[in-house]
Amino acid sequence: MTNSQQRLSVSQIAESRLPCLAAALLLALVSPMYARQSPSGQSDPAIAQAAPRPLAGKLSLREAIAIALKNNVSVRVAGSQVDELSGTQVRRRSALEPRITSDAVAKIQDTNLRAIGFSFPGFEIPLTTGGFGTYDFRVFGRQSILDRQAYHSYQSSKRQLDAAKLTYQDMRDLVIRQAAGYYLDGQAAAAEVEAAEARVVTSRALEKLAQDQHTAGLATRVDVLRAQVQLQRDQQTLLVARESYQTALLVLQRFLGLQPGAPLELADRLEFRSFSAPEAEPALRAALEARADYRSLRAQREALVELSKASRARYLPTLSINGDYGPFGRNFGQMPAIGQIAGTVSFTLFDRDRSGEQREISSQLQRVDAQIADLERGIEQDLRKALLDLDSAAQQVAVTQAGVDLAANELKLSEDRFRSGVTDNIEVITAQSSLQNAQDDHISALARHADARMALARALGATEQIYENYLGSK
Secondary structure (H helix, E strand, C coil), X not given: CEEEEEECCCCCCCCCCHHHHHHHHHHHHHHHHHHCCCCCCCCCCCCCCCCCCCCCCEECHHHXXXXXXXXXXXXHHHHHHHHHHHHHHHHHHHHHCCEEEEEEEEEEECCECCCCCCCCCCCCXXXXXXXXXXXXXXXXXXXXXXXXXXXXXXXXXXXXXXXXXXXXXXXXXXXXXXXXXXXHHHHHHHHHHHHHHHHHHHHHXXXXXXXXXXXXXXXXXXXXXXXXXXXXXXXXXXXXXXXHHHHHHHHHHHHHCCCCCCCCEECCCCCCCECCCCCHXXXXXXXXXXXXXXXXXHHHHHHHHHHHHHHHHHHCCEEEEEEEEEEEECECCECCEEEEEEEEEEEEEECCHHHHHHHHHHHHHHHHHHHXXXXXXXXXXXXXXXXXXXHHHHHHHHHHHHHHHXXXXXXXXXXXXXXXXXXXXXXXXXXXXHHHHHHHHHHHHHHHHHHHHHHHHHHHCCHHHHXXXXXXXX
């Protein structure tokens, strides 16, 4: 790359006028620095970080989400990326702001006069000047007046910072969705434990009933064995359910950044909570405006557009003002102040790198455009699926609840028939199995409905602001 630079003015300033001109130069260099500061004088909010801590006692879903937003590693990593790009923005802005440096030089030199062209015919001059010392204390200043490349690079960094903040918000929204999912897994596992405990109690009562009926001569030994086998099966199911529940708690604690294995109990039970779903088309338009991941991609595209402008501006001229001022002399008693002010116009004559940079940015723009289009379809798919799941799960909850009631009645009737000696306990065992299947189906339907509500909140965007509205009411 070859640069052609033209000096507009370089002159020795008269000693009497130097202080005034230097003061004006320094004022011109420093004043833009204060003009560009934020009116509030505040930086971006720091990302809160909370160290993992053990938690004992009951934990509600709202508390779990609050802890996840503080402790989850994905949120903390996304927050550090915001801080990183904030520093990048400051660095790129510095190219548009004044740069002031200072040098203090103490120099002893001996110059060869003949080597630098001092030669007068007929006059004999010394070969060297002899050693002499000088002192130079100088302040240098530089201010860019016109630099389109630096300006567009700075604007690109602002868009990149906006994209990082939106990515950070999207990560918080995603963590809310994931925390609700893990909490829901724990709720479903707790419901399975509760149902299994109830079945063990029922099996014990029916096993005692079989023993009593056998003693009374109204049942055979086979009936007693069937009841004992069913009790053992239900006890085994209870052990598995308890292990699954503890595993779900471990997974939840790991995701929340808590100490695994600490005593923990879920405060919210798995229950049906009614919810009015929005209309699909208005909800889709709102989702495209609210989804932080979609807005982040749009901000990334704007950043690439600014980079493309910066690349095209590499051939445009730049204008800057440079100056220096300070005392200079051979001893501290006689050091008059000297200085200079210069304006510089620079422009690039040839730069092969620019064409390659344009191709890179163009390909990046194409990639982001494809991602934006795909995400639009993905958002619509997530939204419509969440609405379908919500409606279907609500119907399943009603159907499975009816199934549980019917299976419970069947078990009661079978028990009464067995107690009366009308039949053996095969009907009772069969009714117990039917009730177990109905309870499992009902728990799954409740979990799907709760998950569909949080999936809808995620699909609509701005999850952190609206998720409490989607917890539903009893």
